[in-house]
Amino acid sequence: AIAIFTDVIGFLSFRLSSLVFLQVFGTVIAIGLLMIYLLSISALPALMLTLPPKRMALEKAVKTEPGRWSTSLARLSDDPLKVAGIAVLLLLPMGIGFMQLEVAFDEREQLNPEVPVVADFILLSDEFAQSPAPIYVVVEGQVFSEQGKAAWDAALGVVEATDGTSSVSGLWSTLDAQRARDPVLDGLLDDVDADVDGAWGALSSWALTNSTGRDVTSATLAADGLQTVISFQAETAAWDEVVAFAENTAEALDEAENELEGAQELALAGRSLVNAQTTADVASASILSTGIVAGVILVMLVGIHTTRQRNFVRGLSRGVVSWVPLMMVVAWVYGIMGFTGYDINPQTVTIGALALGLGVDYAVHISIRMEEEAEHDPFATEQVWVERSISTTGRAMFGAALTTAGGFSVLNLSSLLPLRLFGQAFVVAITLALLASLVILPAFYRRFLHVEAAMAKAKLGEAEEA
Template identity: 30%
Template sequence: MKALVNTLASVVRRSPWGVLAGALVVTVVLMAFLPQAEQSSGNEGFSPDSPEFLAGQIIGERFDTSAVAPVQVVFTSDSGDVMTADSFRSYLAVQQAVMASEVAPYLVEGQGGGIQGFFDPAALALQEQGLDPASLTDEDVRALYKAGLESLPPEVQGQLTLALSSKSTDLTVPSSTAGLMIVLIDSSKIPDDPDQVKLQAAQVDMQTKIDALDTAGVDVEPFSFALLFSNQDEFAAEIGRLFGTAFLIIMLILGFVFWINPAGRMTRVRALRRSAADVGLAMLVIVLSILWMNGIGVILGPKYLGIIGNFSEILQIIPILLIGLGVDYAIHLTSRYREELGEDDMDVVSAAGRATRTVGIALVLATVTTGVGFLTNWFNPITAIKDFGVLATVGIGSAFVLMLTVVPSVRILLDRRAERRDDLAVEAMGKSSERLLPKLMGRTSTLAEKIPAVMLGLALLLGGLGAYGLTQLSTEFTFTDFLPEDSPLLATFDVLVEEFGGGLGETTNVLVEGEVATPDVHNALVAAWDNLGDSNMVLSFGPRAAALSPVSVIAQLVIPPEQGGSPELYDADFAAAAPGLGLQPDLTVAPGSNVAALYDAAFAADPENMSRVVATDAAGNYEYLDVAISTQAGESGARELSETLATDFAPVSSIDGVDATPTNENIISFGVVDALQESQTQSIGISLIAAMLLLVANFWYAVRRPFLGVITIFPVVLVVLWVFGLMALTGISFNPVTAMIAAIAIGIGVPYTIHITHRYEEDRARFASENEAMRSTMTHTGGALAGSAFTTVAGFGILVTSSLKPFQQLGLVTAYAIGGALIAAVFVLPSLLILWDRWHRNRGTDGDVANVLHEMAESVN
């Protein structure tokens, strides 16, 4: 470590222009890669290859899955009842608006059509009776609804009544507080639209035409995921505003931290200019480190080395870490440079070199320790977290190299000119420790000097409370968190959840894999279909659950219309041949039947539907079966639905060599959150252990005191527990965003404590007592840490004003992490160091410690 720092200091001293030219060339080269960066979306990168995620991938790749994109249109009324004439006229007007919109050519054709909804029975009766909608009264509409509903088959009646509120519907009147229309769009009809951009545009056009309707007294709100995230410009604008404001606040407060009190040749104008230059230089290096990280990330990505995946949303947290570390590195390096320049009457080059060598040792130790901690994520089963660890290490390393080369090079070039003119205001720079913040931090050492045991006991107590809070944290995540809290679509989604159990149009798949074309598996599928009939959150249209499977396709082929079958799907030839292939009246097959032959015959009779439920391997053997079930669980019921389906399909999964895996986006999302919580908890522990072992090895090698490594890392453990405790106290859940804040606590906390320990080693060699050494440490390094923490917390505190919940939480928890790291570094660690020092003194080994520290300090200088 010492050799690396000395090498960097030597290069800067000999060729500052060369350093800047090299940094510029590297920056230009890496920026050329930035346009090639690709973003991952959805659950990509977050799933640890869970069975649900893999099942979803197999279904998408191996089956001819439905390309239907539903848009749900929610009707509510100011009167509290949508079964009125005004609502009916609005319903008919919405139908016309949909047909006049850009989605019209892409509507689903066939049974039911592309527009279905709660008022279809009334519309059917209206057409039959030839009435004028404008002249209808509320009673007329209710009568039409009853007449139309009674004329429909029972299974269709059941399907249509699901489009009325599940909480407050009375079909005897009839009345209901809310109604639902489903617009079914066949996205396969839209040419050249792999990213569904045209589909989204068509839905937006439909929404615009519906919003333009005059539906007095009736609220009509379309809803779909495409509409939900259609206005990404506002989202991007808010992110830009938030981070732009945070950057401005950081610059202003950093200017305060870098301010030099006028003295001697340092006038107020020159002090302002000097502070502004230092702020600009620090922020430039931070921006460069972020650019370097992104450029190297592209090189490490799928297009080149393939070490990491595409950039995920969670990587947006890394710039926060780099800004926090960059501010910390800049303040320590600049403060030490001013201290050396002003107090020891050094020339510019010597002061820059000594500042680099002294602070650089702490920075390289902090960089390596933090980087190794993050690199332990390499073994994390979640790809996004693994990539986070790699890129965080790259970013931290970039910040370190740039800070120890570019900053001193620029300072040497600028200050050497002033030095040659004998115009460098070194007197004012030497008085940096006399400013308010360093003085306040210096006084905090009194607590460590007088009551170190009390401070440690209090910290342990708070750590215990934090550990308890960790056990109380809830694990929650919903995509609606990324919507502005005042979004009308968010209110519509709430209506869908409250009135319709999440809405209609949800499909949950169960993938059956193994040796699937056997009588046992086929009969188990029949039993599972029967089990679904009375399961919660599974829709049933008629006597059986609404599920598309090999069994249901065969049922449609063999049941004649006169027995309730579908005239369009019934196949007399197949129905005649099926019994000879082993099919029995209850849809099971006889033992020893050739199920593969039965499926082959069904495929020949109905290739479209069979291609959706069976898949073969290269040899033509049946390898997978898919059961597509109409469900109504939404996000909130996804976990329960998964457990219910696993129970319903127990007859299938109990067969040796056969698995049945329920999956949909919501089930996968919950699996991601659970896996994220488990893996991140493990990663935190591994990161802390790795950092501790590295610090133990370093302090053993440097000063033969390995326990200093344990002392240095222990406050960071407390910080992590404090952060979790504060999250529980303030009701912040554990989710993909907040899960990574612990990484920031470690990434910021470790450098903070290393700075204190390293400066204390140096000061202990200079002063006769531990108390004097600690006062010096807290005045110089403690003041720099406080400036760094206040700057970063104030900057990112602006995130709590966001209308997006994840950013609100990010702002709060970032403040918890950095504030906790500061408290641990200036209150807990000094108490530990004082107790450690006094313990050695009581054992009579303090002289040995002082000699070793003195030798180390001399080697640095």
């Protein structure tokens, strides 16, 4: 229930994104997880009861004796400083990898170049596509009017005043270039310059209804004459540079729009801007979802341990200690992605939240089992408590992790590269979450086990006295 709840919260956090596909993705996955949980606690037990039980001796039903791996992992808990040192040493290079991690959203990254038709498309795009893609300033309002011309001039001034812009073209520059070859257009523009009555209407009629005029203006003028564009190119490379460029240019256009006397509006548009903004939203969604899930998990861990201990201070300390290895897992996952060249894309954006959602399940299971072992046999050693916990609950955790990793590894068969990368990254995340719960958490949790044992001994002493 804890893992499902935190995963649902994490996926629902994508509703805060401005990207529609992330909103839909988060909502659908959250509903699916909730339905799976409800069916697993209702329909599954009923179905299991319909199957005849297999008669088997209890000692053969499950092996609870600690094995070699359980003993080896338990020995590590005896030296928490060593475990902490190894964890920190692993975090240092992961920090370097995290700094190399990039956010990327490109339609080409969603394609598999091994498919012949896709390879042909990429080749044509590289050879003939305009690069960089044009950016547009959209001027809305009555185009053929004094106010419309003033708005166009204001927008043109903003574009020309912006550093790095080139290949600027628009309606009025097209008309000025065409007037030398078209006497009719030249006369219409002369009438407009001379402020002749009806000149704007005549020019509008020529541009919107005349076949020659429509051929000249169709690329930059809407059919109703209420919208025109100025196209240009900008020297930007990285998505964050494009986002900064768009924000600065949009701010300058807003200032120019406020100075206009008419009802014209100025706006910025372009495919490169959409891709850059999508990339920025993917980055913010990754941070937001991971942060929300981390906060929810911390609150839940503190609440669980506080309820068990009936003491907020003890619950808080246990919750924080259980939470720290989970955050290490997130750092390791992102660090490995950075080292191996993986990008944060619309598919891997959920990897941090999912790693936390899976890891908290493992952390709760193993920490509570260790406490139960300490309560059940308070006179045993810490290594015995950890051995028994790993040999029982740890085996179940390993089986769950193995099946989950196997399910996601099927994504490697996909023809979409981002899905393959997501499957690979998720297998790594599951493995690290399991290792953190079986190696790091027991070492950090050892002090609390001695407290549980001391409390159990005190209860035994009171019972003997009574």
